[in-house]
Amino acid sequence: MTERLVVIGGDAAGMSAASQARNRRDSDDLRIVAFEKGEHASYSACGIPYLVGGQVPDAQALIARRPEVFRDELDIDLRLRSEVTEIDLDRRTVAVCDHRDGRRYREPFDQLVIATGGLPHRPDLPGAKAGGVYGVQTLDDGVALLRALETGRPRSAVVVGAGYIGLEMAEALLRRGLEVSLVDAGEQPMGTLDPDMGSLISDALRALGVKVVLGESVEGFSESGGRVTAVHTGSRSMQADLVVLGLGTSPNTALAEAAGVPVGDTSGIRTDRRMRTAIEGIWAAGDCVETFHLVSRRPVAIALGTHANKQGRVVGINIGGGYAGFPGVVGTAVSKICEYEVARTGLTTAEAAEAGFETVEETVKSSTRAGYYPGAREMRTKMIADRRTGRLLGAQIIGQEGAAKRIDTLAVAVWHEMTVEEMTGLDLSYAPPFAPVWDPVLIAARKTAERVERLGGQG
Structure with missing residues (x-):
């Protein structure tokens, strides 16, 4: 008998889940219907400011997969301008309003993915x-x-x-x-x-x-x-x-809460590592869920397309018969205002204190390239470490071109619970067009390690 999967939300999490499920189960085994209340699905919301600013030529450039691709190539029944207004867990149906003609109807499901995103304040x-x-x-x-x-x-x-x-x-x-x-x-x-x-x-x-x-x-x-x-x-x-x-936004969980799907203290839907809710056959992913912060060891709600895509993929793999888990986040983010780049990962000083850490902080001014190479720009790197162990708890970067993506190195260090002393030996690339001989990450790690040692921590 063909199983029925309904997906609420047609953007990153929802369509990633639908696509991954389809990759593992054909349409004779799994029928997939996805509802999106807006005019567009599977697009980059993060690209909207660049559409408005003129760097992106038109809205179509932000669409990753067009509706006809889902329908014709993946056999996913994607219905735009179709808003789910109710989830009935007893009858295993969703109520739908088709905003194109005002028609209202119910769609049955065996499994349900809630990917309703965030609600703007x-x-x-x-x-x-x-x-x-x-x-x-x-x-x-x-x-x-x-x-x-x-x-x-x-x-x-x-x-x-x-x-x-x-x-x-x-x-x-x-x-x-x-x-x-x-x-x-x-x-x-x-x-x-x-x-x-x-x-x-x-x-x-x-x-x-x-x-x-x-x-x-x-x-x-x-x-x-x-x-x-x-x-x-x-x-x-x-x-x-x-x-x-x-x-900002908060998790859009009104449908889930009304149906009795549990939400956490962050107001996001609670899931386990496999993105399952507490109700059999009900999954959730994306900006509507809460996740686990790997440094603070606390639940958080962080609205980012990177997490939504990964969580949706996890859901689809599991519905498709495989096994996948989403381990959590470390709060990495990057942004830009004209020539200035801003990035962060892990915990801020205040967040670290709230999580019970005693911290050491060090801020270092350095250069994105060798000082003598044309185009070198100033950047500042701040590291926050545990005073006792020297473990890197968080980092922040502000600078100009070539600065912010260094946060990825720091995010990996936070993820793997490296100490700042261990980081001083990282084998990072060097050439004058890309970095000074001592990369800003290494300089900041060295200075922070020295401060940890002076204050009686590691070493």
Whole structure:
């Protein structure tokens, strides 16, 4: 008898799960139906700021696989503009609304993958629903914002939120020639960095011409004729022909919770290592789940396409009859604002303290290339180590071209619980166009190891 698999969510996690399951089981054995409430599926959400900024030529370039590929080559019944509104675990059905014609129906399942993604934070403030206030969660959102830039010809923009998306959207709007303000309730941009590193980003943004407003919460939006005209904090008003919200996301678990699927303290769906929920035949993956942080040893909810693709792959392999597990994360991320690159992995100083570590920190200024080689750029590397053992707990990098991808070396070191002393012997590549003879990673590891030793730790 043919088994029925239903996938809720047609982006990274959902379609990775569907594709992997199909690779292992043919359509006579497993019928796959995937529902996506938007106009697009299987696309790079991380590419949206670069679509808006003009580096990516059109929305189609962000689509990894077109719907006809899933239907014709993989025999996956992908239904766009079809929103799942209810999961009935007793009847093993989902309720669906087809937004193309308003039809409502139920689809049965034997196995179900919940890949509902993240829910963007939208402030419940006066004027927040005015025209010209945009989120950038989906490709549909990005296309709408791009259309507004091209047809409305705005001159000023306010970006609310100074996290990864906020910074990337500020760059996109600068590239479009707008006058850009960035406002955040925190005392620094990029709250996922230590304050001393975050302050470097503030300086860089101001040097680029961005008006940076920190430590002030947005209290409302003015509008005229149904369109936004200004953003207000408790201390000032900023003119805005358009507003972009970059306030982050939380796991989109309303469907799962209503059905009785357990969620964790992070508000993400709880799964085991194989991405199974506590209910037989129900799987979850992507931004809607919580995962395990390998350094803090605590559950976290981190919305990244890298995790979503890996988790979806794990689900598909397991549904397909294989065995796969998702071990957890170390919190690696990278971003860019014009020529400035920002990266982090592991724990910040505050996160390490909260997890019970006593830490040693060291920040090193160095060069992306040999100092005499043309194009060498300054970068700063911060390492956070356990004071007693010297184990690398986290790292942050801020610099210009050639700086940020060094975070990958540090992420591997965090993953494998290396000490900073062990890292000083890493056999990293060297040539003047790519690095100084002592790579910035090695310099920072050496300096941190020396500090650990001085303070009575390892050695």
